[in-house]
Amino acid sequence: MQTRTNTPPPARPAHSPVREPRAALPSNATHWVSVWRRNYLVWRKLALASMFGNLADPMIYLFGLGFGLGLMVGHVDGVSYIAFLAAGTVSSSVMMSASFESMYSGFSRMHVQRTWEAIMHTPLTLGDVVLGEIMWAASKSMLSGAAIMVVAGLLGYASFPSMLLALPVIALAGLAFASCAMIVTALAPSYDFFMFYQTLVLTPMLLLSGVFFPIAQLPAAAQHITMMLPLAHAVALIRPAMLDRPVEQAGLHLLVLAIYVVVPFAIASILFRRRMMR
């Protein structure tokens, strides 16, 4: 049974113990993969049901609102309402599936099943676990965003190949929403807590980010808030890609999304360290 990976020679013992903030950070660039893989293997068992759940809801919105409201609204921004809505649906489904995976499923694995604890007893660190979870949530959200985009493309509501440019944006947005939701998970005493984030953060963001109607329709004050919302920046990049239009201020949108990946990840890491390592 002897199969040991090589361990580096022991360092000189430190006589005054130092706090170990590194334990809350990923231990290297690849350890998170085994955490990601664990979640993937579980997902694979229920992939069809899971995909259906992830896709059915946004599709119903897309077609229900797209055709229903589309009749009354006609064209928006020079395209049919359903084509306008398609990019919004892709973006919002990325937000929803990344957030829900980080919150409900992440909380199950952290708190209810104690899966994180088991992993922290191996050479992996808490940081590896958190990074693996965020990568996983982003992967799932990328899958649902991409699937809706493909459907929209097949129905002629999105142009190929320009919509391929939306894929990296979907990935980045998935990471951003997963990181943000991880903060909520780190603070959650129980599942009920996630309802606050849903109603107070996700739903308003959904309505303010140009998903269902152009941001220009909003009062000026609300448009300022919109500038700070990651979903708005995701929509601002994904819609032009899907409609094959030039993107304005692409660098700014990417930068904001990147900030929403890095800063919440750092905050979540600190919060998880407080929660799990004391």
Next chain:
Amino acid sequence: MPAPAIEFEQVIKHYGDRTVVNGLSFDVVPGECFGLLGPNGAGKTTTLRMLLGIVSPDAGRISLCGEPVPARARHARQRVGVVPQFDNLDPDFTVRENLLVFGRYFGLSARETKALVAPLLEFARLESKADARVGELSGGMRRRLTLARALVNDPDVLVMDEPTTGLDPQARHLIWERLRSLLARGKTILLTTHFMEEAERLCNRVCVIEEGRKIAEGAPKALIESEIGCDVIEVYGPDPVALRDELAADAKRTEISGETLFCYVDDPAPVHAKLRHRSDLRYLHRPANLEDVFLRLTGREMQD
């Protein structure tokens, strides 16, 4: 003397105003089974969490497998297997998948872990359950699977937090037997328990802690000899206080716990003589055991 597998030197841990571990020092020699005994809340679990580098001590020095902890805890954990107090098997997976997935966390390849599954299942006596879901297993099977999972990386040191708590006697005996076979293979075991029978059967040495402080350390036999050093007669009756007044003169020492009177006797004959005709009492004469030591050191009264 080989280098210790585990070292604790003057380790202190506070939670707020509470000192949970207070200047704790002990060593565990490679190949031995070392028991950390103590009432609930004595600091046993915190001690293990510090050992694994999950929690940082406020002062003192810890090493595990020659690595300083927490600085290089994750390197140390490469050579350690953990059986936690609360089950954290993966309920989304089968028995086999639990082992396969866990091997990956130690950097083993898919091929390497696959080769390990059969011997580990055999060790845990779970061959017939390889494809069962964790939820279908009994408590004893789950604990054996946790033990098998802790062996995935062929560790030098096993750290176990109350490995048999909540198991029925049969399941417990099977775990004890498995642990003895691991000791025979040269593994080092650190376990916490509040089953004195478990400690007496398995441990080469034990360390009794209370309120985060070590209050005794040694081989179970030696501790029994030094702390008690005589036989015990337990008397169960409705009025232990009156009984004590009656028997105290014939015993070296007496103690009351609930409705039981413990008489520590060098010569049991006089106490026997007095009890023989008392049909209202039940009594038991036995050699002293680790439980007597534990209760003597931590107090007979229930602690919470």
